[in-house]
Amino acid sequence: MSWDCPLPLTGSERIQMAHGSGGRQMNQLIETVFRSVFETEQTVAADAAVLTLPSDRIAVSTDSFVIQPLFFPGGDIGSLAVHGTVNDLLMRGAIPHRLTASFILEESLAIATLNTLVQSMASAAQAAGVQICAGDTKVVERGKADGLYITTTGIGWLPPDRQIGPQQIQVGDAIVINGDLGRHGIAVMACREGLELELPFASDVASLRSPVLGLLEAGIDLHCLRDLTRGGLASALNELAAVGVGMDIEAKAIPVDPAVAGVCEILGLDPLQVANEGRFVAFLPTDQVAIALQILRQIWPEQEPRCIGIVQSATPGLVRLRQPFGSDRLLEMLSGEQLPRIC
Amino acid sequence: MSWDCPLPLTGSERIQMAHGSGGRQMNQLIETVFRSVFETEQTVAADAAVLTLPSDRIAVSTDSFVIQPLFFPGGDIGSLAVHGTVNDLLMRGAIPHRLTASFILEESLAIATLNTLVQSMASAAQAAGVQICAGDTKVVERGKADGLYITTTGIGWLPPDRQIGPQQIQVGDAIVINGDLGRHGIAVMACREGLELELPFASDVASLRSPVLGLLEAGIDLHCLRDLTRGGLASALNELAAVGVGMDIEAKAIPVDPAVAGVCEILGLDPLQVANEGRFVAFLPTDQVAIALQILRQIWPEQEPRCIGIVQSATPGLVRLRQPFGSDRLLEMLSGEQLPRIC
The missing domain is CATH 3.30.1330.10 (PurM-like, N-terminal domain)
Known part of the structure; x- marks a missing residue:
């Protein structure tokens, strides 16, 4: 017993x-x-x-x-x-x-x-x-x-003289991103929909300490930085344009993994509005772009940093997206919602 | 139409x-x-x-x-x-x-x-x-x-020389509270049970800025402070006794509003384990108790600050509660739960 x-x-x-x-x-x-x-x-x-x-x-x-x-x-x-x-x-x-x-x-x-x-x-x-x-x-x-x-x-x-923020953006600044867009949001959404086994990519969630401090230590004159989280690149650029500048962005310069682009098409999402957790946009003088891209590539060799556009004074408050066939459209902030919750 | x-x-x-x-x-x-x-x-x-x-x-x-x-x-x-x-x-x-x-x-x-x-x-x-x-x-x-x-x-x-914390508690310190106990937890619980219209008291929720800075500005040598939130006086004193000191507390010195005590009795709660949001305990030299109580009374005239006990070395880690008829019991930390959520 x-x-x-x-x-x-x-x-x-x-x-x-x-x-x-x-x-x-x-x-x-x-x-x-x-x-x-x-x-x-x-x-x-x-x-x-x-x-x-x-x-x-x-x-x-x-x-x-x-x-x-x-x-x-x-x-x-x-x-x-x-x-x-x-x-x-x-x-x-x-x-x-x-x-x-x-x-x-x-x-x-x-x-x-x-x-x-x-x-x-x-x-x-x-x-x-x-x-x-x-x-x-x-x-x-x-x-x-x-x-x-x-x-x-x-x-x-902060060191005493460091000034990085939306107010420091200047007309003529180059706009640089540190890698491909949309992976975090799509990985989370696909996972929730039960598609995760078929995904050839994972979220980009990562610490941005190395790339940001790497640029600063190399003496790059960063005017503004913004991570591309909720609302993605589209919302970040529109929020920053609200300081009173315009932006011209080249759509074909923006890297998106083909598998991410495919899921976006199926779900009816714009990858430029999808959240990232390891991607940022940097505003810096155009003559420092080449060295900045080189530094970013050295720190994260698996990523493709890119210059995606320029700050201009012609359309204050607005972000123009030049599309692959040469026409322009306004890149708008995300409106409505993207389920599921991704942060 | x-x-x-x-x-x-x-x-x-x-x-x-x-x-x-x-x-x-x-x-x-x-x-x-x-x-x-x-x-x-x-x-x-x-x-x-x-x-x-x-x-x-x-x-x-x-x-x-x-x-x-x-x-x-x-x-x-x-x-x-x-x-x-x-x-x-x-x-x-x-x-x-x-x-x-x-x-x-x-x-x-x-x-x-x-x-x-x-x-x-x-x-x-x-x-x-x-x-x-x-x-x-x-x-x-x-x-x-x-x-x-x-x-x-x-x-x-913090000013450079300010050291207030559990490690600064000394044997012989007086233990002072700034007002009556149990009002916040009981006000919230009674409200949840639909009794609020009959309550002659409200929560004690308040900023402790004036009494604490008042004591410091008057030069009171505060060794340790602790607000009496979740778990009430009982949990706070037991957590602090864990630095290796004992405490003797006089139950009849602790003010509890009679209406609060009544609801506690009905609900089977110990007011010393009930949460407060505007009450704290201070550890300070015994020869400064009189002036400390006077300062606290001036700042919050509606409250009754009290010296409730003393730090001793006889029972390290334990809090003894002297009861109204002279017997002692151990004052124990809250065990289990007090519904509803009160913070």
């Missing part, structure tokens, strides 16, 4: 409401899942992390990540939550320094899944050169929060 | 998935709801805010807010999201400086509700002495996110 538990517990550890109550279970969760992976400076929990920065001039950015599915070809919500926010700091020319991470967990999320994502965040943070210095966890009822949502805030520091 | 629309649109403006797509609708939402209320420094959206701080020594804290219901007696999720994070900065003795706010919005949330909450955040930010410098919005499907979740990250700066 033997005693068996009719409900085996092995491998069934899941998030419960008590993990968000501020008491014993939450403390255990923080100790076992988060602190062992993230903590670097503090051994006793404090209300806020105290840091000394290399400069009193800082850049700050925040983003919430609500992507479905949590895992996709090339990445997951954890790596995305690190790269997405750190890349925003780099877009101001800031040196990434610290990250905070706040988790909204759905009751019933497997703790093994959370562990995998936390490890993925730790790897991404190392690649991006940031330490995770503060965090928070909340738990919401089953059926909310799609497993989990993550919000990250990044803090970087 | 007249033409009528069978689906009147007046007053029915609600969040749609397209508000999170990174395109035109999101830009409109940001312009009309957020930028007009929050924006102070930048007129063109950039990936990250650039700031110059008064010091290179900073405090950083982050929190997600998932409270149900969104509005409760004494406050709402917006004021809570500001005060909760700013108060964490103050608990390190930092001067609050900037706040980021990230919103996860549920499809179908009324834009009028969002407007009300954003206005509430703006008022709270003014009271707390911070500016909101960066933000993000995401939209998730109907049925997720309980209307909205808000994540805030606060940045404060």
Whole structure:
């Protein structure tokens, strides 16, 4: 005769409401899942992390990540939550320094899944050169929060004379991108539609630390940088044109993987409106384009950086797209929505 | 004959998935709801805010807010999201400086509700002495996110010699609280249970800027501060005792509003484990207790600050509660959960 538990517990550890109550279970969760992976400076929990920065001039950015599915070809919500926010700091020319991470967990999320994502965040943070210095966890009822949502805030520091931003764009600036467009959005959408096994490409999610700091260290006079996330190249250029400049873009200069272009055609999407997570546009003097492209190619040899156009004064606020057969059309911001959620 | 629309649109403006797509609708939402209320420094959206701080020594804290219901007696999720994070900065003795706010919005949330909450955040930010410098919005499907979740990250700066934290607690320190306990958690729970009309009290949610900076400016030698949020006084003291000290607490010194105590009894809760959002515990030399209490009373005349106990070396890691009739028991951390979500 033997005693068996009719409900085996092995491998069934899941998030419960008590993990968000501020008491014993939450403390255990923080100790076992988060602190062992993230903590670097503090051994006793404090209300806020105290840091000394290399400069009193800082850049700050925040983003919430609500992507479905949590895992996709090339990445997951954890790596995305690190790269997405750190890349925003780099877009101001800031040196990434610290990250905070706040988790909204759905009751019933497997703790093994959370562990995998936390490890993925730790790897991404190392690649991006940031330490995770503060965090928070909340738990919401089953059926909310799609497993989990993550919000990250990044803090970087700036050398005293660095001025990179939309206001620094000048008429005559060259417009450069660091690689092909559309892979992140299409990888996530295809994955959600169950097509992932047939895809010959993965998301472009990556840290932009090396290419951006590489350009800066080589002395390239970057006027403005913008990563091409939600809304893609089209929304980014239109937002920047709002400072009062026009842009002329050459459609055939923009690399799009043929497989990405194919899925876009099937789904009725414009690849220039699709989200990327490892691509940016840089505005710089035309006489520095050749050396900038050379630097970008050296850092990411698998990518094709390109000069795609120029800033002009003829159509302030508008982006003209020269199409392969020579006609022009306005490149418009994404209107409406692109399901599923891709960031 | 007249033409009528069978689906009147007046007053029915609600969040749609397209508000999170990174395109035109999101830009409109940001312009009309957020930028007009929050924006102070930048007129063109950039990936990250650039700031110059008064010091290179900073405090950083982050929190997600998932409270149900969104509005409760004494406050709402917006004021809570500001005060909760700013108060964490103050608990390190930092001067609050900037706040980021990230919103996860549920499809179908009324834009009028969002407007009300954003206005509430703006008022709270003014009271707390911070500016909101960066933000993000995401939209998730109907049925997720309980209307909205808000994540805030606060940045404060520290004078070079300020050391306030768990490691600074000393044996012999007096333990002081700034007012009565349990009002926030009970106000939210009662509201959720539909009892709000009968409640003679509201949440204590408030900025702790004035009392904390008031004590510091008066030269009080604060060793450690901790706000008494999730898990209440019991969890806070147990977390701090983990640095290796014991504490003796006098139960009858702890003020609890009789109405709060009554609801606690009905719901089977210990008011010392209930969340507060405007209460903190301070560790300081016993010879400064009288002046500290006097300062706290001057700043918040409606509150009763109290010395509730002392740090000792006899029971390291443990908190002893002396009960009204003289017996001792261990004050334990909250175990399990207190529904509903109160922060």
